Each structure stands twice: as C-alpha cells, then as structure tokens.
Amino acid sequence: xxxxxLIIGLGLLLALSVSSCKPDEVDALDxxxxxxxxxxxxxxxxxxxxxxxxVRVELGKMLFFxxxxxxxxTVSCGxxxxxxxxxxxxxxxxxxxEGRKGLRNxxxxxxxxxxxxxxxxxxVPTLELQVLAPVQDVNEMDHEFPEAVARLAQNQVYQEMAQxxxxxxxxxxxxxxxxxxxxxxxxxxxxxxxxxxxxxxxALNESAKRGMALFNSxxxxxxxxxxxxxxxxxxxxxxxxxxxxxxxxxxRVTALPQDRDKFKVPSLRNVALTAPYMHDGSFATLPxxxxxxxxxxxxxxxxxxxxxxxxxxxQEKSDLLExxxxxxDNEFITNPNYAP
Amino acid sequence: MIYLRLLIPAxxxxxxxxxxxxxxxxxxxxxxxxxxxxxxxxxxxxNQEYIDQEGYRIKPVTLRFYxxxxxxxxxxxxVEIKDLDLLDMENVAAGEPLTFTVxxxxxxxxxxxFWVGLDSTQNASDPATxxxxxxxxxxxxTFWTWNTGYRFVMFEGYFDTIQNTPxxxxxxxxxxxxxxxxxxxAKAELGNASTAFTIAEGADYTYNLDLDxxxxxxxxxxxxxxxxxxxHTTSNYELADKFTQNFVRAFTLSAP
Numbered sequence: 001x002x003x004x005x006l007i008i009g010l011g012l013l014l015a016l017s018v019s020s021c022k023p024d025e026v027d028a029l030d031x032x033x034x035x036x037x038x039x040x041x042x043x044x045x046x047x048x049x050x051x052x053x054x055v056r057v058e059l060g061k062m063l064f065f066x067x068x069x070x071x072x073x074t075v076s077c078g079x080x081x082x083x084x085x086x087x088x089x090x091x092x093x094x095x096x097x098e099g100r101k102g103l104r105n106x107x108x109x110x111x112x113x114x115x116x117x118x119x120x121x122x123x124v125p126t127l128e129l130q131v132l133a134p135v136q137d138v139n140e141m142d143h144e145f146p147e148a149v150a151r152l153a154q155n156q157v158y159q160e161m162a163q164x165x166x167x168x169x170x171x172x173x174x175x176x177x178x179x180x181x182x183x184x185x186x187x188x189x190x191x192x193x194x195x196x197x198x199x200x201x202x203a204l205n206e207s208a209k210r211g212m213a214l215f216n217s218x219x220x221x222x223x224x225x226x227x228x229x230x231x232x233x234x235x236x237x238x239x240x241x242x243x244x245x246x247x248x249x250x251x252r253v254t255a256l257p258q259d260r261d262k263f264k265v266p267s268l269r270n271v272a273l274t275a276p277y278m279h280d281g282s283f284a285t286l287p288x289x290x291x292x293x294x295x296x297x298x299x300x301x302x303x304x305x306x307x308x309x310x311x312x313x314x315q316e317k318s319d320l321l322e323x324x325x326x327x328x329d330n331e332f333i334t335n336p337n338y339a340p
Numbered sequence: 341m342i343y344l345r346l347l348i349p350a351x352x353x354x355x356x357x358x359x360x361x362x363x364x365x366x367x368x369x370x371x372x373x374x375x376x377x378x379x380x381x382x383x384x385x386x387n388q389e390y391i392d393q394e395g396y397r398i399k400p401v402t403l404r405f406y407x408x409x410x411x412x413x414x415x416x417x418x419v420e421i422k423d424l425d426l427l428d429m430e431n432v433a434a435g436e437p438l439t440f441t442v443x444x445x446x447x448x449x450x451x452x453x454f455w456v457g458l459d460s461t462q463n464a465s466d467p468a469t470x471x472x473x474x475x476x477x478x479x480x481x482t483f484w485t486w487n488t489g490y491r492f493v494m495f496e497g498y499f500d501t502i503q504n505t506p507x508x509x510x511x512x513x514x515x516x517x518x519x520x521x522x523x524x525x526a527k528a529e530l531g532n533a534s535t536a537f538t539i540a541e542g543a544d545y546t547y548n549l550d551l552d553x554x555x556x557x558x559x560x561x562x563x564x565x566x567x568x569x570x571x572h573t574t575s576n577y578e579l580a581d582k583f584t585q586n587f588v589r590a591f592t593l594s595a596p
Contacts, residue, residue, distance in 0.1 A: 119486070123487040124488060128466060129466060129485075132467075132478070133485040136485045137485070137486070144481070145478045145485075146472060146478050171468075172468040172477075172478050173469055175468070252575070253487045253488075255573070
C-alpha cells in the first residue's frame with residue numbers, strides 16, 4: 001500500500017490536471033491494489049464497480065477513521081473497531097454519538113470479502129450497502145447519509161482522491177465503495193493454526209493440537225458450524241443462549257418464525273482478541289463461552305440440536321482454549337497498512 | 341452570381357437542419373396522473389389535524405410512496421407509461437396533488453393500474469448508485485439501511501386511540517406505517533368501461549385520483565388503533581400486510 005501522505009500530495013499536485021482529465025486518464029493515476037491472500041484462502045469475489053486500487057483503499061482507510069461521518073463528528077468506524085482487537089470493540093455494546101448504546105456487539109472486521117451477508121441477522125447483502133447502516137443508525141452515527149456525503153465532499157483531498165479513484169466527484173457511491181475497498185483488504189490468515197496447517201508442525205503446541213482434534217471431533221462438532229477456512233458456515237443458528245431472547249435475531253429482518261432467535265455464526269479467527277462474546281456481548285471471556293457450550297445451553301425451542309452437554313474435563317477445556325488462542329493472527333493486528 | 345453562391349449553401353443548410361429535427365411523436369399526448377390525498381371529503385394537508393370517519397383525531401406528518409409500472413388499460417391491452425416514481429407530500433405545496441407527467445399514446449382507455457412499491461429488481465437496487473434527484477437515491481430517505489430494500493409506503497403522524505376526544509391530538513401517540521419487502525408489492529387497479537376516457541392526440545390529459553386516509557384504516561382490513569401504531573414491516577408483518585391491502589384500495593377516481 002502506498003503512503004497516505006504521498007497520495008494526498010499526489011492528489012494536491014494533480015488537482016488542476018485531474019479536473020480536465022477524461023476518465024481513462026484519471027484511471028492511469030491509480031494502480032491496482034495487490035491483495036495478498038494467505039495460503040489456502042480462496043480467491044475473493046470483488047464487485048466489478050469496485051476493483052481494488054491503491055487510491056481507493058487509501059481513501060477508504062481515511063474515511064474509516066474520519067469522525068466527520070457521524071452527525072456530531074465524535075464517532076468514526078474506528079471508534080468501535082480497534083485493530084488490536086481484530087477490529088472489534090472491547091465492550092458488550094458499543095457507544096455511539098451522545099453516549100447512545102446500540103443493539104448488538106460490534107463484530108470483528110476481517111475476511112469480509114468472503115461474507116455472503118452482514119450483521120448478526122444477515123439483513124444486508126453487500127459490503128457496500130453495509131456502510132450505510134452505521135452512518136444512519138440513530139444509536140451509532142445518526143447521520144443522514146446525504147448530509148454525511150455533503151460534509152465529506154467539502155474535503156478537497158477527498159474530492160481529488162475520488163476523481164483519481166473513481167473518476168467522479170465525491171458522492172455516496174464513492175463513500176460506500178471506498179470504505180468497502182479498504183475493508184476488503186482486512187485479510188487475516190497468518191495465525192499459528194495457519195502456519196501449522198501450512199506445514200510448520202511446531203506452530204501448535206500439544207495442547208492446541210488436542211484442542212483442534214476436540215474441536216473437529218464428532219463429539220463436540222464445533223466445526224459443524226465453525227467450518228471452512230474462515231471458521232464459519234455463515235448460517236444462522238440458535239446456540240441456546242437464553243430461554244427467551246430480547247432480540248429476535250434473524251427474524252428481525254425476515255419476519256419468519258423459523259428465524260426467531262437465530263444469529264449468524266461468527267468466525268472464530270482472532271477470537272481470543274474479540275471479547276466480549278455472543279451477539280450481545282454477554283460472555284466476558286472465552287472460558288465463559290466454553291462453559292456455556294459445555295452446559296448444553298438454555299432450553300430454547302430453536303436451539304440447534306448440536307448444542308448438548310459436552311461433559312468436558314478440565315484438561316479438555318484447557319486444550320480447547322489453547323486451540324482458540326492459536327487462531328490469533330498477530331501480524332494482522334499490527335499491520336501498519338491498516339492503521340490510521 | 342454572388343447571391344447564387346450564397347443561396348445554394350443556404351438551401352443545403354436548410355435541408356440539413358430540417359432533417360436533423362426529430363419528427364414530433366405522432367399519436368401521443370401529455371398525460372398527467374394527479375393523486376389527491378384526502379380524508380373523506382376534505383383535502384389532506386400535512387401537519388393539520390383531522391377527525392376520521394370513526395371519530396379518531398389524526399394528524400399526518402409524512403405521506404410518501406412509490407408507484408411502479410403505471411399502465412393505461414384499454415380494451416386491447418395495457419401500455420406502460422411510467423416505470424417508477426416516488427410521490428411525496430413533502431415535495432408539493434399544501435393542498436396540491438401528487439403528480440407526474442409523461443408522454444402517453446393517444447387512444448381510448450378504460451382505466452389505469454399501477455403497483456404500490458417497487459418490483460423485486462428495483463427493490464434490490466443500491467441507492468448509492470443514483471443521483472440525489474432519482475427516486476431510488478438515498479436522498480429520498482426510503483432505503484432501509486439495516487435491512488435490504490426500500491420502504492414502499494411511509495405514512496407517519498399522530499392519532500388518538502380513543503374516539504371523540506377533544507383536541508389537539510396527543511403528541512405522544514405517534515403512528516408509523518412503513519411497508520416494504522417484496523411480498524408487499526401490491527397492485528392498484530382503477531376504472532372500468534363506465535369510466536372510460538379518451539386521450540386525444542396532441543392534447544393534455546389529467547387523470548385524477550383520490551387517496552383517502554379513511555380507507556387506509558377502514559378498508560378490506562379494519563385496522564383498529566389497538567392493533568399497534570408502528571410497523572417497520574418485519575417488526576409487525578401482519579399490520580404491514582393489512583395496511584398494504586387497504587392502501588392499494590384507498591385510491592379512487594376523483595369525482596368529476
């Protein structure tokens with residue numbers, strides 16, 4: 001990724017010439033972004049109107065951390081998504097403008113380009129559309145999107161980068177595309193588990209290996225839902241968190257009774273960094289989560305049949321924990337390309 | 341001679357210019373659909389208080405809805421004259437109808453039909469791809485950002501839940517009917533042989549409809565005040581469904 005200051009300088013220097021350029025000439029000022037995918041990761045489907053380029057990604061990063069997105073300019077995307085926490089928040093429910101509390105736990109942000117839909121209820125089908133939600137949500141940024149766009153459009157650097165990146169003035173299209181472009185570059189797949197999987201047999205200690213075997217065992221069936229390279233099948237499940245849920249989950253967007261109290265299965269990558277857990281942040285620690293699954297969960301009629309008492313020994317709990325720790329990608333959370 | 345030199349190029353120019361002009365569309369007319377929001381026999385103005393047919397006080401503050409695939413119907417079939425529009429009382433002066441004007445083929449027609457809402461393709465649009473003057477843009481405030489798709493109808497305001505109470509209507513009795521989702525895309529059909537009309541070639545024609553708030557509550561479905569004042573469709577699908585059934589039947593031909 002090219003340096004942000006370099007981009008800004010480039011934009012300023014070329015401001016006058018850009019305004020007279022044709023779209024093809026504008027494109028020549030930008031370069032494709034080289035997305036480096038970890039071994040074993042499938043190729044990422046990227047929308048044709050938002051292929052990754054260096055300026056698009058850089059613009060998206062600047063917008064991601066710009067508090068001007070919120071109505072009172074106090075909250076940015078980065079206010080609730082911290083890189084050191086795999087771009088999740090450290091509290092159960094994040095705080096929006098004026099101290100307002102949202103509905104659900106802020107999810108971590110990585111490998112988003114592989115998700116078929118977004119939010120715990122899966123109500124939004126694309127990363128580009130997802131950008132609209134926190135900006136307009138009354139408990140998050142509470143900003144009418146056209147007003148947010150109008151404010152950001154006054155930023156001359158954004159205008160110039162929009163022209164270079166998308167060949168158009170800064171508008172809602174640019175805002176949604178650029179942030180999505182940056183978010184697609186948040187790729188995490190270099191944990192100890194990944195290194196082990198790629199041939200470094202010493203990357204996992206013996207406890208983590210036992211934990212991995214348990215995780216994938218028929219008895220626990222964790223991998224029944226937390227499957228694939230991203231440790232999720234993206235399905236909607238009830239894991240027996242409550243007998244009665246105050247939040248109807250996926251039913252909130254489908255109105256279908258069969259979707260009541262079901263939530264999107266989260267990825268377990270970097271899970272040691274993303275406490276608190278569950279859609280409402282109701283578990284403070286990973287041992288709490290393991291205890292929940294060990295108990296078999298609450299008697300909710302929608303509970304997935306695989307959620308049953310596990311009768312785990314202390315050693316098994318410890319091994320499972322060790323395996324979950326091995327999913328941490330330290331390179332991801334310290335990558336300077338993702339920092340403001 | 342010099343005149344001849346000038347005349348020939350001038351004639352050529354005249355021929356060229358005249359051939360560049362687009363021939364006027366034959367057999368068309370300027371057609372305006374005018375929707376008059378009313379409550380019973382009274383014209384509806386936003387932020388004014390009314391008493392509905394059952395004696396409930398009501399003060400609408402927002403009335404905004406999509407119509408799609410507007411068709412003129414005739415004995416021989418249908419012709420689409422408008423694919424999509426957003427009719428919004430906030431965009432017209434108080435007391436003025438909600439309108440759109442298009443070119444339509446002249447002819448004899450028996451009625452008009454349209455859909456309230458957006459078809460599944462329109463409803464899957466990305467609002468960020470449209471300019472602010474487009475009915476599907478973010479500027480309309482109709483897109484649901486927490487769920488995919490658009491609000492087809494937005495009817496908001498205040499009403500009393502007890503009949504015949506003295507005014508003004510309580511500011512705490514907010515009602516909010518937001519309908520959407522593909523299953524609630526519903527068709528309105530108006531007119532028949534007895535209300536046939538003719539659009540004469542080259543003439544302006546206005547087709548007037550009333551949209552009656554009374555019928556939104558007391559139509560095929562009776563929406564009791566106790567049934568809930570708020571639906572974002574998925575939050576109370578039954579109420580949204582009832583409201584939709586009533587809404588498409590709340591349109592009637594205006595009295596001549």
